[in-house]
Amino acid sequence: MRNKKLLELLNSINAKKTEVIDLSNEGKIEEAKAAKEELKNLQEQFDLLKDVIDPDGDGQLSEPQAQGAVPVQKKDSTSEFANAARSGFKNVTMTEGSPADGGYTVPEDIQTKVNEYRSAKKSLIDLVDVENVTKPKGSRTFKKRSQQTGFVKVGEGKKIGAKTTPQFERMSYEISKYAGYLPVTNELLSDSDTNITGTLISWLGDESRVTRNNIILDTVKTQKKQAITGLDDIKKILNVTLGQAFKSTSKITTNDDGLQWLDTLKNSKDEYLLQPDPANPMQLRICAGATIIPVFIVPNEDMPSDVSTEGHRKVPFIIGDLKEGVKFFDRNLMSIMTSEIAAIGDLNAFEEDLTIFRAIEREDCKIKDSAAFVYAEFDLADLTVKASKA
Template sequence: MNKKLLELLNQINAQKQVVIDLANAGKLAEAKAEKEKLQQMQDKFDLLKDVEDPDPEGGEGEGSGAGDPVNSGALKNVNVNYNRVVHEFADAARHYFKDAAKANTEGTKADGGYTVPDDIRTEINRYREEKFSLQSLVDTETVTTESGRRTYQSRADYEGFAEVSEGGKISGIAGPSFEVIEYTIKKYAGWLPVTNELLADSDANIANTLIRWLGEQDIATRNRLILNIMKSKSATELANLDGIKKLINVTLGSAFKDTSKIVTNDDGLNWMDTLKDTNGRYLLKPNADPTSPIKQMLAVGTRNIPLIIVPNSILKSDETTAKKRGIPMICGDLKEGVKLFDRQKLSILASNTASVTGFNAYEQDMTLFRGILRMDVRTKDAKAFVNGVVTIDDATVAGA
């Protein structure tokens, strides 16, 4: 990287500090104005780097912060290596990911495409973590093969040894049994049209657009597959709080007493927020542990059960019955109940001449990007969770 670009990076860092100082001082209008200057400086850097330092291996220099200092949350130096990756990624997009040196064949040879570099994939993962992802609730294993199997010892009731008289014959006892979970990595894909004007834009804009798209699709795909496993069990009507207590204390029992959670949606939170004990005290309470991401606990008898609130848009209530609403209450230990096998392979193909379901990229002067994910989700222990539902009158749900 040449001296001019390095000086510009230093100016970007200094300008970012100005924005931070103004924001911390409560001078928001001034901070916004300075942020616009910062964005212009970043755009200038992206443009000059494309022209003056196009070689991703060229240039030297350590140091220096995130590729997008405007939007990063904390002050840090511009990361020259990350900028190289962003430039390489954006340059590949401009050439429709047709660089044979970067092509990869995953799964079958027909699935070849540009493999997303680690730094970009890390950004996608970070974006996914900032949104609501059900993957945080289940057991995830990274795998490197297209299929495989895992063996687990089955849960069983042990009767213990039988009494034996002196000189008597010792009887046999049942040995352990095992269950096998087999996985087969499946391919999930979708396409996105973008304007060719975008491809002529700065590296950061191209990368951010594709990162956001891939991240959103990644989240939605994983959420759908995990929900399919949760909902694969027949729904158990819980009726009321007593039904939830029995499910936690008896159905799930002591095997999962320390790890059980209640997963519900916004409707469920609203319903639980009305529950009171015999003394008129609300049963929903804030989590006393400030270091935990779990914000609410539900008092179930003598125990406080962590509550996971999933947006209604992801975990939907059942509204098929007139004037009734079936609120999902998935209870148990989902780390033991559901397993996601993550191939961690993400690839992209692009075309400016393709036609998809009536959309003609060539006619509309656009480029179609196709993203491909690979994973599998399986039931790990069906006894570890229950697909519960509480059916209520719609009038009891605010806004109904």
């Protein structure tokens, strides 16, 4: 009886699979999605009963299976993605995406691995406010920052005066496409599933990370630059420009050049001001009197200093709360295509026996609150001048 129940579920699963395929082929996408959810529930029920009824079994039912019934195998995302890549992402079902762009939408489980890889390196995305969106354009409403004036004294029987009402502002976004390509040898495509998938995930993840860093930095740089000449200027930005509204949640974000300068600062006791946080030794912070501020370091390659024609090296310092300052709209939709005949510059896929992968992702970035951070620059030439005067 137990095996009979499993057989009935198995037959229901296969019937539901056929239904999903038929609905999809007929273009009834919403109905196909609903049927897919039913299929998922049936599969979970089958797996649950199988674990209880036959926990030590080899996956085979002792009773004869119903005619045409095929056990449903768990998906191996690595193999599926590798096989799709080998076929040039042809003859595979697109899960989402824009028909105008074409391409194979990277599956959710593979995109999760891309996100994990992207987060493993220095990324500014964790510092800003990220919102996942499903529409190519839209707008959001925010309450404007305003100075509260408090209630006023009113005499007995006198009229209460009107107070200033809250003011609001709207932020509009419009998703843009960002794309790049990767040529790979066809020998790689004949390699193991793990190698193929790992290569593509590392490429997608790293390119996506750098792309997002660039988008965020370009947005931050729309702020008016403020020159700083030393630590006192940074403290003034924190204490006065940002004030108590943002000081407690602020960070200093700079590059390797900025780290080198901060790492040389000492107090009157000849103690270095840049120290690891005792609660989190991997987190650096500046400890200068009453000011204790976390420091986030981005490699020069991702956040380069500005080298002028006069040879001045100006180091970027983003000081403040980027969660409140910058809004990143992520459509969370990455698609990928391949070509064996494309020619890009001196690169000819057909002649060189290559396959060129092209990836597209979609996002936008806006200033959310310009009062929440300051984009500053420190000219390293000032150090030379001070040293020559010492």
